[in-house]
Amino acid sequence: MKNVILKPLEGIKYTVVQQYKDNSLKAYPEFLKRDDITLAHMPGKGVTKSRSLAIELAEGGIRLFSDDDVIYNQDYFEKIINAFEENEELDIGLFKIKTSEGEPEYKKYPVNRTVIKKRSLCRHD
Numbered sequence: 577m578k579n580v581i582l583k584p585l586e587g588i589k590y591t592v593v594q595q596y597k598d599n600s601l602k603a604y605p606e607f608l609k610r611d612d613i614t615l616a617h618m619p620g621k622g623v624t625k626s627r628s629l630a631i632e633l634a635e636g637g638i639r640l641f642s643d644d645d646v647i648y649n650q651d652y653f654e655k656i657i658n659a660f661e662e663n664e665e666l667d668i669g670l671f672k673i674k675t676s677e678g679e680p681e682y683k684k685y686p687v688n689r690t691v692i693k694k695r696s697l698c699r700h701d
Contacts, residue, residue: 577605579647584612588653591634593618593626646673 581590590613596602602617614633618626627641638660642648659669672685
């Protein structure tokens with residue numbers, strides 16, 4: 577998880593939801609005990625449940641969901657923030673991951689940007 581949590585950055589806050597099955601696993605690592613990190617425990621498992629709780633607890637206008645094995649740098653956060661600032665109509669942004677040098681791409685991504693309208697998301701054809 578240390579790859580996801582960067583040194584404190586102005587305007588960036590983290591919400592970490594830890595799911596557990598056993599009460600003995602409820603301890604947080606020391607590096608997560610910072611003012612810019614909100615910590616929450618959640619019994620059981622399920623990505624939908626943990627993301628719903630994270631949304632509920634999060635502050636700010638942009639939320640980024642991540643697995644604990646992702647590696648970030650400050651540049652990535654700036655790119656995400658810029659994408660939302662440059663596109664005021666943007667509600668949801670999907671971004672391409674960068675694979676390690678010499679590794680194959682994670683998957684085939686479209687060459688051009690795709691705009692998805694709310695109407696097409698709500699269609700029940």
